[in-house]
Amino acid sequence: MPQYEDYVKWRRTFHQFPELSDNEYETTKRLKRILESYEIKILDLPLETGLIAEVGQGDTFVAVRSDIDALPINEEVMHEFTSTNEGIMHACGHDIHMASILAVATRLKEIEDQLKGRVRFIFQPAEELGHGAVKLAETGALDGVKAVLGYHNYPTLNIGDFAVKPGAVTSSVDRFEFKIKGKGAHAAKPEQGNDPIIVLGQLINSVQTIVSRNLSAFDNAVVTIGEVSCGNTWNVIADQAYVQGTVRSFDEQVRSFIEQRLSAIGKGLSEVFGVEIETTYFRLPGAVMNDEKLTDDAVNVAKQVGYNVNLMEQPLTIGEDFSGFSSQYPSVFVFIGSNSAYDLHHPKYDPDERILEKVPDYFVTFVQKLLNES
Numbered sequence: 566m567p568q569y570e571d572y573v574k575w576r577r578t579f580h581q582f583p584e585l586s587d588n589e590y591e592t593t594k595r596l597k598r599i600l601e602s603y604e605i606k607i608l609d610l611p612l613e614t615g616l617i618a619e620v621g622q623g624d625t626f627v628a629v630r631s632d633i634d635a636l637p638i639n640e641e642v643m644h645e646f647t648s649t650n651e652g653i654m655h656a657c658g659h660d661i662h663m664a665s666i667l668a669v670a671t672r673l674k675e676i677e678d679q680l681k682g683r684v685r686f687i688f689q690p691a692e693e694l695g696h697g698a699v700k701l702a703e704t705g706a707l708d709g710v711k712a713v714l715g716y717h718n719y720p721t722l723n724i725g726d727f728a729v730k731p732g733a734v735t736s737s738v739d740r741f742e743f744k745i746k747g748k749g750a751h752a753a754k755p756e757q758g759n760d761p762i763i764v765l766g767q768l769i770n771s772v773q774t775i776v777s778r779n780l781s782a783f784d785n786a787v788v789t790i791g792e793v794s795c796g797n798t799w800n801v802i803a804d805q806a807y808v809q810g811t812v813r814s815f816d817e818q819v820r821s822f823i824e825q826r827l828s829a830i831g832k833g834l835s836e837v838f839g840v841e842i843e844t845t846y847f848r849l850p851g852a853v854m855n856d857e858k859l860t861d862d863a864v865n866v867a868k869q870v871g872y873n874v875n876l877m878e879q880p881l882t883i884g885e886d887f888s889g890f891s892s893q894y895p896s897v898f899v900f901i902g903s904n905s906a907y908d909l910h911h912p913k914y915d916p917d918e919r920i921l922e923k924v925p926d927y928f929v930t931f932v933q934k935l936l937n938e939s
């Protein structure tokens with residue numbers, strides 16, 4: 566049976582050959598080779614990249630998830646397994662995730678006969694683009710699942726540290742856009758045009774009233790305009806303007822409310838000023854929502870396997886597409902210390918591989934607990 570040294574080897578190989586979202590062809594082949602060498606079944610699903618493997622028997626099943634994609638970042642860490650794919654790096658530690666979930670799969674395969682149900686191992690593509698989880702859920706392979714378990718390594722937590730909370734643990738990461746179509750004219754003859762810059766000014770102010778004037782003090786969200794553009798020179802009234810920004814929220818109702826307000830602002834200003842305003846709202850990953858009972862279980866299991874458990878006071882403002890599972894199935898997503906001086910998505914991100922010692926214990930114990938109680 567593979568041991569810690571093997572997990573490290575797997576991780577280093579994944580690290581050396583990172584692939585971008587939706588292009589994880591070699592990674593998928595490598596995962597298949599390892600799983601098949603331990604006679605672990607791979608489900609027959611219509612997936613270009615990524616896979617779902619399975620051990621056990623019976624009707625009840627739980628799922629454990631790893632993501633598999635890397636980022637378009639030039640690695641600045643020197644070690645013998647530095648990325649050999651120019652400009653691509655496992656800077657989010659999905660190599661760590663893959664190695665640890667492979668470890669879970671091989672350990673559970675070893676005791677397959679004793680399992681009181683099945684365990685499906687999700688190796689999902691395109692987390693960084695925010696659509697991999699939804700794509701796997703769409704295959705139907707998780708319908709009826711008792712629980713989906715996942716984790717992210719966390720650089721600011723030490724090895725042996727574990728953090729979780731019930732409810733939202735990450736934020737939704739949405740994008741909005743306004744395209745204002747006015748009418749250009751000579752700067753000295755405003756009556757002949759319809760100035761989009763005036764509308765732009767009103768729009769910026771109006772958008773900033775959503776959080777400050779429409780939301781309750783007990784609801785949290787961020788609305789940021791990150792880009793505006795309009796006009797080319799000093800003596801011409803421009804004919805159009807463009808605005809884009811992001812909304813971060815932790816609750817589906819708040820999220821929908823902000824989406825509606827943005828659209829109402831676009832519509833209202835278009836009527837007031839007689840310009841055309843096209844408002845578009847792009848729903849990217851939603852907030853990851855942890856089931857309360859599963860969160861309690863996660864805390865107990867983590868303590869049982871020797872983690873130092875921290876209860877998070879608030880969610881993180883990062884996005885994570887595990888929400889594609891947590892919005893449909895009972896789920897719990899936790900953060901486990903990987904102790905890197907540099908954060909996720911940094912070219913110098915360099916997690917401590919000793920994280921691989923205990924992560925498998927957590928999932929192996931958790932899965933058995935869930936299957937035994939059903």
Ligand SMILES: [Zn+2]
Pocket residue numbers: 657693909910
């Ligand atoms: Zn990432």
Ligand SMILES: [Zn+2]
Pocket residue numbers: 632657658659692717
């Ligand atoms: Zn990640």
